Amino acid sequence: MSVQTLTRQWASASDGMALEDPRLFRQLAYVNGCWVHGEAGREEAVFDPATGERLGQVPWLESTQIDTAIAAADEAQREWRKLRADQRGELLDAWYDLIRAHKQDLAMLMTREQGKSLDDARGEVEYGASFVHWFAEEGSRAFGETIPSHIPNAALGTVREPIGVAALITPWNFPLAMITRKAAAALAAGCTVLVKPAGETPFSALALAELAERAGIPAGVFSVITGEAAEVSKQLCDDPRVAGLSFTGSTRVGRLLLSQCADSVKRVSLELGGNAPFIVGPDMDPEEAARAAVDAKFQTSGQDCLAANRILVHDSLYEDFLSHFVRLMKQLKVGNGLVSGIDMGPLIHRDAVAKAQTIVDDAVEQGARLIHGDQSMAPGPNFFMPVLLADVTPNMRAWREETFSPVAGVTAWHDEEEVIAMANDTEYGLAAYVYTHDIRRVWQLMRGLRFGMVSVNSVKMTGAPIPFGGVKQSGLGREGGRQGLEEYLDIKYYCLGGM
Ligand code: NAD
Numbered sequence: 001m002s003v004q005t006l007t008r009q010w011a012s013a014s015d016g017m018a019l020e021d022p023r024l025f026r027q028l029a030y031v032n033g034c035w036v037h038g039e040a041g042r043e044e045a046v047f048d049p050a051t052g053e054r055l056g057q058v059p060w061l062e063s064t065q066i067d068t069a070i071a072a073a074d075e076a077q078r079e080w081r082k083l084r085a086d087q088r089g090e091l092l093d094a095w096y097d098l099i100r101a102h103k104q105d106l107a108m109l110m111t112r113e114q115g116k117s118l119d120d121a122r123g124e125v126e127y128g129a130s131f132v133h134w135f136a137e138e139g140s141r142a143f144g145e146t147i148p149s150h151i152p153n154a155a156l157g158t159v160r161e162p163i164g165v166a167a168l169i170t171p172w173n174f175p176l177a178m179i180t181r182k183a184a185a186a187l188a189a190g191c192t193v194l195v196k197p198a199g200e201t202p203f204s205a206l207a208l209a210e211l212a213e214r215a216g217i218p219a220g221v222f223s224v225i226t227g228e229a230a231e232v233s234k235q236l237c238d239d240p241r242v243a244g245l246s247f248t249g250s251t252r253v254g255r256l257l258l259s260q261c262a263d264s265v266k267r268v269s270l271e272l273g274g275n276a277p278f279i280v281g282p283d284m285d286p287e288e289a290a291r292a293a294v295d296a297k298f299q300t301s302g303q304d305c306l307a308a309n310r311i312l313v314h315d316s317l318y319e320d321f322l323s324h325f326v327r328l329m330k331q332l333k334v335g336n337g338l339v340s341g342i343d344m345g346p347l348i349h350r351d352a353v354a355k356a357q358t359i360v361d362d363a364v365e366q367g368a369r370l371i372h373g374d375q376s377m378a379p380g381p382n383f384f385m386p387v388l389l390a391d392v393t394p395n396m397r398a399w400r401e402e403t404f405s406p407v408a409g410v411t412a413w414h415d416e417e418e419v420i421a422m423a424n425d426t427e428y429g430l431a432a433y434v435y436t437h438d439i440r441r442v443w444q445l446m447r448g449l450r451f452g453m454v455s456v457n458s459v460k461m462t463g464a465p466i467p468f469g470g471v472k473q474s475g476l477g478r479e480g481g482r483q484g485l486e487e488y489l490d491i492k493y494y495c496l497g498g499m
Contacts, residue, residue, distance in 0.1 A: 019207045020108035022046065022056040029059055029226045030209035032072035033219025039065055044199050044226070049115040049346040049382045050336040058202045058226040066235050069223050073165045073192040074241045076220025081162045081190035085139040088188055092136035094215035099129040099180075099208070106176060106207055108338075113201045114175050115345035115382070116300055117337040127462070128177035131480065132184040134464035138485050139188030155496040160489040162190030163267055164243030167236040169257070171249045172348055173303045175201035178271075179208055181468070181479045182246045183222060189488035192221045194242070196233060198249075200348055202226050237261045246487065247271070251428070251473050258476075269477035269487045271305070271469060273402045274430030277423035278308035279413075279445060281436025286317040289435045290324035293408070295459045296433055298332060298386055301344045302406040303352070305474075306431050306462070310392065310399055312419055315412040322390055322410060326372045329386045329408070335379050346382035347405060356384045356405035363389050363398045363409065373407075394425055402428065416441060420448040429472035431455065452478075 027043055028035040038059030045057045061069070080088070099106065107121035116124070147156035166186045170178040179195055186193045197205035205224045212222045225232055233253075236242050237260035244267035247257050251272040261268050278296055280289040296308040313321045337345035347353050357375070364370050373387030384405055392398050392409035399409060413419040423432060432451040436442060446454050452470040455461035462468055467478035477487050 018105045019102055019210060020105040020112075022109065022112065022203045025056065025058070025203055025206045027057055027059050028206070029061055030206060030213075030224040031061070031065065031069040032076075032223060033213065036061070036065065038062060038227075042228075044202075046113055046200065046202060047349075048112050049348055050338070050380065052381070055112055055203070058199075058206075060227045061225055061232070063231070063235060066225055066227065066232060069194055069225055070165065070236070070239050070241050072220040073194050073223060076218060077162070077165055077190075077192040080187075080192055080218065080221050083190070085142065085188070085190075088190065089136040089139050091215055091217050092132050092139075092184060092187060095212050095217060096129050096132040096136060098211040098215050099125065099132065102207075102211065106204065109207055110175055110201070110204050111337040111345070113203050114172060115337055115348065117342045117345055118340075120300065121337070124174055124177050128174075128180040130464040131177070131180045134480070135184035135188035135485065138185075138482060139190075141482065142189060142485060142489055151495065151497065153497065153499050155499050157494055159492050159494065161492050163488055163490050164191060165194065165241055166191045166244040166246060166488060167194050167196065167242050169196045169233055169236075169245070169247045169249065170198060170205070172198035172200040173300055173305075175204035176208065178248045179205055181484070182248075183208075185479070185484040186246070186488045187217070187221065189485055191244070191488045193223070194236065195222070195224045196229070196236065197224065197226070199226070199229060233257060234260055237266070238264065240264045243267060244269070244488065246477075246479075254475065267487070269479070270475040271477075271479060272430075272473060272475040273428055274305040274307070274470065274474055275309045275400075275402050275426040275428040276306060276431045276433060276451075277449070278311045278433040279419055279423060279435065280311070280313040280317070280321060281434070281438055281441055282314040282316045283438050284314075284317065284435050286320035287324045289313070289317075290321050290328055292433075292435060292459050293325060294328045294332075297408045298329070298344055298406050301347055301384070303348065303404050305402075307404075308433060309402060309409070310423070311408060311410040312413050312422055313410060315414050318410075318412040322371060322388070325408070325410070326388055329372060329388060332386055334383055334385060344386070344406060346380060347384050348382075350381060352405060353382060353384050356387075356403065356407055359397045359401065359403050359405070359407055360387055360389065363392060363396045366393070366396050368392050368396060368398070368409070394422075400426070416444055420445065424448075424450045427473045428470065430470035430474035431461065433459070
């Protein structure tokens with residue numbers, strides 16, 4: 001092994017030990033059951049986006065160390081796939097219990113490295129854990145089929161088999177749940193995983209590794225590789241021992257990884273960006289619709305692939321909707337997520353703040369009305385106060401791009417055909433919201449919208465049992481539900497002749 005194995009600096013034997021202090025992960029990654037330093041001493045600092053405080057650092061692993069991690073995952077896979085599904089399920093359930101038992105520590109760690117409020121972070125821990133529980137059971141339902149034979153004296157059918165080693169590359173906006181949504185499915189299917197977390201939020205991933213180890217998940221089955229993103233990803237995409245890549249992140253990086261996986265023809269699953277329309281019908285109470293739109297826009301400070309990005313309101317209630325929306329958004333409390341009662345934490349870094357401002361400036365220059373949003377009230381350099389723009393049009397960046405910030409853009413519409421065309425006027429196709437109680441209109445919109453997910457009269461749409469994913473440039477494949485397991489399974493057809 002070329003990885004440098006360290007004496008553990010903290011006692012993993014103590015199941016009760018808190019995990020909320022990033023200093024616990026002293027420049028270590030987790031490879032093949034060992035906590036390792038980078039061989040060349042390269043490292044990446046991690047900051048609290050609310051305060052700018054340096055929380056710690058993680059190593060950048062070198063190519064030889066990544067090679068070792070891939071070899072270990074490949075080796076571990078041979079035994080892991082042989083376990084019965086219920087045996088893997090028991091280990092996943094032990095992991096699930098530990099994640100829930102450490103909800104408070106994991107939430108604290110997440111708030112510090114990501115910035116979201118502690119309540120939202122606790123919600124993410126529960127959400128992330130729910131995938132582990134779901135797939136612990138679902139692994140036992142990786143059914144094959146019997147095929148009525150057209151060949152004399154032969155029995156035909158299929159069995160499902162794990163694809164092998166899976167590389168999981170994840171973003172910073174949901175540092176825990178985006179890992180468990182992939183890893184639980186892969187592990188349940190009999191695959192081993194190499195997780196490459198976002199450089200901004202590696203500690204949640206490392207805490208998950210610690211808990212996986214405590215749960216008894218064997219060495220090499222779940223490793224966390226920290227490193228320079230482009231280098232690590234390229235090596236994972238190029239290596240033929242890695243059978244599949246599951247990526248959540250921007251469409252820009254997703255495209256790059258898809259092309260890098262072409263040479264080794266990997267199974268690729270991509271959960272990419274969104275540009276969700278939020279459509280309000282003429283029959284809606286404008287206050288009820290505005291309340292739902294505020295929820296759908298500002299969660300995780302707008303840094304959510306499901307965030308309402310274009311709010312399309314019937315012209316008969318447009319001005320009423322805007323006045324309720326602005327009243328409700330003024331009630332949002334912006335500040336350090338560790339403080340009780342905070343609704344919106346900081347953005348992830350200053351580049352995100354600068355991008356949000358340029359999107360607002362572009363809209364205003366092109367004729368949008370800036371109804372609310374005073375950045376002089378921001379409590380720190382990484383914060384962006386919620387903004388309301390009215391009369392947004394398709395030529396503006398606020399319409400075309402995923403703003404990934406608390407910038408709400410609202411536009412009026414008049415007839416149904418028009419609003420379907422407006423909603424579909426994007427390269428993205430992840431999620432759409434529809435608010436109306438008119439059943440005919442619900443059906444027309446639901447069928448006309450080119451999105452992977454449509455939520456009618458509900459902001460909450462996700463969860464472990466549903467097939468999460470997008471169409472168009474929002475991605476390939478699905479996560480969660482029975483479809484989530486299939487991403488990590490091959491179909492093997494058999495023909496038993498001479499029966
Ligand atoms: P990102 O694409 O910048 O980064 C995602 C991951 O890719 C990180 O691990 C990062 O380190 C890595 N990466 C970055 N540059 C790379 C490169 N050149 N080569 C290889 N790897 C690279 O995305 P982000 O900013 O972390 O996350 C925000 C994006 O994620 C948004 O577009 C959002 O919509 C999307 N997202 C989608 C979903 C979904 O389920 N569809 C969920 C959450 C986030």
